[in-house]
Amino acid sequence: MTKATLFLLSLFALILSYPARGAAEEYNAKNLTLEECVQIALQNSTSGIKAERALKLSGSDVLRNYGKFLPHVSASASYSPATMQRSWSTTSEGYTKTKIESTSLALTATLNIFNGLSDYASLKAALSAKKSARHTLARAYETIAYDITQSYYQALLEGELMLIAREDLRSSRDQLKLTGRQFEVGLKSMTDLYQQQAETASRELVLIQAESRARRSTLELLRRLQIDPESTIGLADPPALGTDLPVNSADSLTARALRNRRDLKASERNARALKWKVTSARGARWPSLDASFSVGTGGTSYLSGSSPLYTEYDSPTIQEQLENSGNYAVSLNLNWSIFDGFQTGYAVQAAKISHLNSMQDYDDLQRTIQIDIQQQLGDYNSARTEIITAETSLKAAEAAWNAVRRKYELGAAGFVDLSAARSTLFDARSSLTRAKYNLALQKNILDYTTGSIPLPPVQQD
Template structure:
């Protein structure tokens, strides 16, 4: 009976637990569009999260800078439940009359201190202005990071679609070569083709199969690269929605490079951020220069104390002192003080001078980085516009080439079937047709990729 129960339990375990474990390892199919891929990447990308964390820190820095204009408040309290002190005293002026004094007490002390800076060489104001500029620069950095993600995901998405088309072309070419192989084999059987023609056609079919395998591998690689950018489960099997067919027909034909450069210098978030970082560095010079001026502070103190019990022993005699209630002591013994203080570092070993020079060098470096970025943007836009124009022209050339290659292949194939053309001519024409079809697909997606590059260089990438 026990063996039967164990057997039933094992069968139930296999039925109920094994399928769930195997399903956990199976790939998950997911159909996504370009907009959905961008949304997923923006949510999961670590670069945006880091930029958001940096922006959050900049907000805390602004709050700290605002706090420098407010009075500083501190409170202290101490309670001594038992204090014992011993000492010697000369009561009569004679060394022989020296007696030991022992004092016991229980005390409480309360102190409240406020300090308000009146003037410190505009350091607080300069620090606030620098913090505000850095926060604005952080927002632009976050915007540029999101644009980079949109650009990168769009490039990867288009690459997958392009590889899908190339795979479809290679499979179509494989079917054509297999059909030709079947025809050649039949012609060989009836004596219209030689054994060499059959072997050559078999080699051509095998080569087409290899091209399909390579295209499949390239497609899988591009899908994994897209998964890498989405930061989702690597076992996910993505099915991409095709882009609208009018995408490639609505792209502009001519580009005004001057207008493009003007738009790029106006819209690029990283350029705006670099400008704000430069202005923040300039305010830091004022901040460090404030140490050359005296600092004035207004301090207000309130303190009180009370003694709960106090006894003193002199020699063998003990004296107990009677105090008012502790709350009355705290109220009646309250003291106040208002202090206007000045602190001026007349010479600090050239530390302030070094800090000012360091701030100046940082400002000059920031300015150089800004100028370099501005120049790089203009060069990027000119290069992107040139490549876009070249991609636009290559489509027409690819269409003409495909039309001619298809007509040539069909003519040579008819001649080959009739025995008027050799295998070399047929193989060459088929390879030219396959190359022309691939070139047209590549030229079409290259144009879309270059348009995406042009938008990214201009800073005209929409944030979803």
């Protein structure tokens, strides 16, 4: 573990910053732990940001549906400084021309009393949709944490495999030096020397490939963190990789998943919301009853006029008319759409189909979870068995390598035997390392499948 960490610290000089948070210096030359990587990804991930915005929008939708139970109030005012009116007058047998000034003020409040429970159903649908958005946000965070954990372990695994390749190359070079000295004193042939040189060159190629994979995996982790290159970072010591991580039976894991999976809860809440939308669509078949109250006032002042028989009339000022000519009205309005061209029938049918589709998605997700539990539990048990086999193989490979190397130095074994023993030892070390990390990765997959990935307390609902 420590060698892999030292390599990752020395190999990668990449940059970390928080443009939106303004905290680039906080992680300058810092070794990031798995928990810190998860925190960074939770803050920067596009999927998490979009899920947060969707939750905010659902909250606004709830407030909008609450507002339907409150009166709708509107105010209006108008002022016309001059209006010219010209018309024919039968009494004066001529055209009448009048210029007036007018002002009006009005305030109207309307409250829906009944509309077929459409507003109530819309509110219930909005509340269920908000809960669904909250679960969707939590599942998005779990997905981010799962993805970062996988990438983090993969980067450390490639780093350790590179160190194994480097150590194998060092052993091959030491053997090359020994073979060269033995050739000089006549203990080894030219063929043995050439074979050892070819073997060393092959190990150098293996190391180059391992370094490339390690660099690529670490860059992939940083890409998932969505950080800008401004601070030199590294990866801290990885958490201890247990070789015997206990898990429960498939039945208990399935029950836990069905109880904890946020995407399953979101699907169930979404189905509830769509069911309430069916009720909301049916409300259009019922009459709508509204109570209305309005109050207003106005005034008109004659500025000038002309006609063959025109007579001027004194009138109160506009201000006096506004103060003394107020009026109000209270009314009940009933509106019932008898036939709307089958529009309501279509809306109800569309809402029903959406609800049925959501229930189908919910059932499919349940079955998928049950199958995934069976599959992931089998993979986890296989990973535990692989560790036991890999440990046994490594012990045998180390013993075989030590024995063949001593024989080769004494001239009792050929180069082919030595090369085969070295390759077997290299493969055994690599296999054990992969098996340990594979077990940790499989445990992470199980946690994700059962909805047990821990999240920061602020994200819990």
